[in-house]
Amino acid sequence: MKKFTSVRDVPSVDALVKKALALKAQPIQPTVGQHKVLGLVFFNPSLRTRLSTQKAAFNLGMQCMVMNVGQDGWQLEMGEGTVMDGSSQEHIKDAVRVMSEYCDILGVRTFAALKKREEDYQELVLEHFLNYAKVPIISLESATRHPLQSLADLATIASFGIKRPKVAVSWAPHPKALPQAVTNSFLEWVKKMDAEVVLAHPPGYELEPSFVEGIKVVDQQEDALQGADFVYVKNWSSYRHYGKVLPVTENWMLTPKKMTLTNQGRFMHCLPIRRNVIATDEVIEQSIVYQQAKNREYAAQAVLKTMLEEIS
Numbered sequence: 001m002k003k004f005t006s007v008r009d010v011p012s013v014d015a016l017v018k019k020a021l022a023l024k025a026q027p028i029q030p031t032v033g034q035h036k037v038l039g040l041v042f043f044n045p046s047l048r049t050r051l052s053t054q055k056a057a058f059n060l061g062m063q064c065m066v067m068n069v070g071q072d073g074w075q076l077e078m079g080e081g082t083v084m085d086g087s088s089q090e091h092i093k094d095a096v097r098v099m100s101e102y103c104d105i106l107g108v109r110t111f112a113a114l115k116k117r118e119e120d121y122q123e124l125v126l127e128h129f130l131n132y133a134k135v136p137i138i139s140l141e142s143a144t145r146h147p148l149q150s151l152a153d154l155a156t157i158a159s160f161g162i163k164r165p166k167v168a169v170s171w172a173p174h175p176k177a178l179p180q181a182v183t184n185s186f187l188e189w190v191k192k193m194d195a196e197v198v199l200a201h202p203p204g205y206e207l208e209p210s211f212v213e214g215i216k217v218v219d220q221q222e223d224a225l226q227g228a229d230f231v232y233v234k235n236w237s238s239y240r241h242y243g244k245v246l247p248v249t250e251n252w253m254l255t256p257k258k259m260t261l262t263n264q265g266r267f268m269h270c271l272p273i274r275r276n277v278i279a280t281d282e283v284i285e286q287s288i289v290y291q292q293a294k295n296r297e298y299a300a301q302a303v304l305k306t307m308l309e310e311i312s
Ligand code: CP
Pocket: 045, 046, 047, 048, 049, 050, 141, 149, 270, 271, 272
């Protein structure tokens, strides 16, 4: 894998999920990445992705360097042919080229700005990394996708060994506008496993059509929850009314009562989660969100190991 930015970069999702679970059983493999350096570049905040990917690198014997753009480096210019006489001190193409001189693999996190839909869905920052780095690139969450999260999510579901599980994916409320990346990504990954998937969201929260293609969509949360083995909950802002938080009259927060509709459904969320907004404390305390977060380590490790095997 020269890049890990979407499910399309993965030759076999099933094999990668199995690899992540095998690494969970035997994570410490210090010679795989010996003398190799991972660079992690963050344009946005992170707790899990930052720590789990570093831990994954350490498990493989890699060294890791972390850069917080905006705090640690120069202000980057993204425009092509810009006369740089304003506030930007360095062009992203120079920064990426230089970082790839120091690192064997680069990871980058760059969220949607949620202002111009076309710009976000063009993935301009990620594309700069793909165009100018001479080393493999891992998305640590981009404007439209979060593939490391999705790989961990699939590994988490697979670890329960349920034959053709029912997976309910539900929108939930949030006071601020959030990107569509986690849900977009989960949908394109979960299509690769043998599962019954139902997506529920209020009118106005339709996702970009290609991610939803082939997925059953309902506008009543309870309909999706019926008999679900897994309940994956996430907020996203409107794609159609791009980046807007639309009024919703029903309460879409997950409660213990709603969870009784499921087949002892396991509540999933990528975290961070707003307690008693997305789901109640009781739901979160009974959930598998920490298993999910733990599996981020092995998802990252599976991707790093695959890349290291190809470059060494
Ligand atoms: N789930 C996730 O990506 O968490 P962070 O934003 O904290 O990395």
